Amino acid sequence: MTDWEWDETLFAGATPYYQRGRLPYAPGLVPRLAEVLAADGTGRLLDVGCGPGTVTLPLAPLFREAVGVDPDTGMIAEATRRAATAGLAARTRWPRLRAEHLPAGLGTFDVAVFAQSFHWTDRERVARTVHGMLRPGGALVHLADLKTERRTTAGLPYPAVPYAGIAALVRRYLGPVRRAGRSLLPQGTPGGEAAVLSGAGFAGPERHVVPGGQALVRTTDDVVAWTFSMSFSAPHLFGPDRASFEADLRRLLGGASPADRFAERVPSTEVFVWRRPRRARSRTGGTG
Numbered sequence: 001m002t003d004w005e006w007d008e009t010l011f012a013g014a015t016p017y018y019q020r021g022r023l024p025y026a027p028g029l030v031p032r033l034a035e036v037l038a039a040d041g042t043g044r045l046l047d048v049g050c051g052p053g054t055v056t057l058p059l060a061p062l063f064r065e066a067v068g069v070d071p072d073t074g075m076i077a078e079a080t081r082r083a084a085t086a087g088l089a090a091r092t093r094w095p096r097l098r099a100e101h102l103p104a105g106l107g108t109f110d111v112a113v114f115a116q117s118f119h120w121t122d123r124e125r126v127a128r129t130v131h132g133m134l135r136p137g138g139a140l141v142h143l144a145d146l147k148t149e150r151r152t153t154a155g156l157p158y159p160a161v162p163y164a165g166i167a168a169l170v171r172r173y174l175g176p177v178r179r180a181g182r183s184l185l186p187q188g189t190p191g192g193e194a195a196v197l198s199g200a201g202f203a204g205p206e207r208h209v210v211p212g213g214q215a216l217v218r219t220t221d222d223v224v225a226w227t228f229s230m231s232f233s234a235p236h237l238f239g240p241d242r243a244s245f246e247a248d249l250r251r252l253l254g255g256a257s258p259a260d261r262f263a264e265r266v267p268s269t270e271v272f273v274w275r276r277p278r279r280a281r282s283r284t285g286g287t288g
Contacts, residue, residue, distance in 0.1 A: 006098070006120060008071065010181040011051075013235035014228060015074035019052050019082075021225030025115075025143065026210040026269040030058050036208060036273060037139055039063060043110035046133065048099050048126070049117025053079035053092075055143065059113070060088050067106055071098040099126045103133050110135055115143040119189040127200035131276055140202060140274040142193060145267035146209060156215055156263035161223055162256045169252060170233045173245050178232045185232075193272070202274035212266035220253045220260050 011018075033039065039062035047056040050068030052075050060066040060083075070076055076096045083092045097104055099121040112130045130140060153160040178185040194205065218226075227249060228235050238245045256262070 004180060004183050004185055006071075007181040007183070009234075009236055010120070010231055011072050011075065011234055012181075013074075014230075015052060015072070015078050017225035017228040017235075018075070019054065019078070020222060021227070021229035022054065023145070023216070023226070023264075024266055025055070025145075026212040026266060027214065028210045029143075029269050029271075030062070032208060032210050032271070033059065033141065034062050036206070036271070037062070037111055037141070039111070044108070046106070046109040046112040046130070048102070048112060048114050048130065049120060050079060050094070050115075051075050051117075053082050053094075055113055055115040056092065057082060057086055057088060060092055063091070063110070065091055065093065067093045067095065067109075069095050069097050069099070069102070069104075069106075071096065099129075102126065102129045106133070108135050109133055109138060111139050111141060113141045113143065116145075118142060118193060119191075123190070123193070123196045124199065127196050127202070131200045131202060134276040136276055136278040138276045140197065140276075142197075142205075142272040142274070144270050146212075146270045149212075149268055151213070151265040151267060153264060156265075158217060158259065158261040158263040159257045161218060161226075161262045161264055162252065165252050165256070166223075166227055166249065169245070169248055170227075173241055174233070174237055179237050180231050197274050201276070203277050204274040205272040206275075208271040208273070210269040210271065212268040214266045216264055216266050218262045218264065220250060220257075220262075223253055223262060224249060 041062065042064050045059055045063040045066040047066065047068040050056045050070045053068055056066050056068040056079065068079055073096060076094045080094050083089050095104065112134060134140065178188060224246065227233050235242055
């Protein structure tokens with residue numbers, strides 16, 4: 001990903017599809033985080049790359065204030081709207097800014113969350129900055145779907161979502177190399193978060209897995225929304241062929257399930273909790 005540079009089109013046009021299309025996190029995530037973080041309605045939460053508030057809003061009641069930051073204007077507008085609808089406007093803030101522009105005068109936090117967003121940032125720079133924004137003993141929480149599980153569709157009442165067919169259709173329209181904003185990601189997004197976060201001064205991690213597996217019924221419109229919510233198939237990437245792509249996508253889905261229903265299982269959620277040490281490390285790697 002060394003040649004890739006963020007640009008503002010990364011999720012351009014994806015906001016209307018994001019909340020409907022994305023698969024949910026495991027339903028036990030909020031109570032597990034409340035326990036792990038000893039969150040009691042006090043303290044401050046920072047959600048970096050918050051999107052439309054997918055994680056910020058469920059976690060907001062655990063904190064005195066929740067601040068979600070995202071560079072996409074549409075995502076921030078949708079997060080603000082959803083916070084008002086949920087009665088959480090008074091305890092949430094939604095600055096529009098890139099992670100690289102932190103700390104941006106936002107102050108000190110008890111918890112910072114990256115929900116499948118850390119890989120889109122200048123990771124070394126952002127990790128150091130967020131480390132400095134956390135109080136001693138504060139936590140950086142990295143969330144992602146559990147990549148190692150195999151989610152079987154056995155016993156589900158409808159056909160599986162034809163993800164392989166969708167991927168092939170996207171490649172037919174956009175080419176064989178993954179798209180991301182105005183650039184390409186031939187190697188995909190980077191891994192190795194542990195080395196980056198350790199290098200920034202964090203201790204840990206504590207690993208937790210929140211089990212998924214619950215049956216989830218999806219309509220054709222839901223799957224279309226999932227497709228357009230992804231960075232590699234965001235609406236703007238198709239240009240004048242967008243309507244043609246969507247028509248082909250709907251034909252593909254109609255052939256896979258004439259009943260307009262699909263079934264899959266909710267992914268398990270993998271949680272890594274990194275702590276800012278209460279005392280600074282010495283030059284030899286201990287605490288001083």
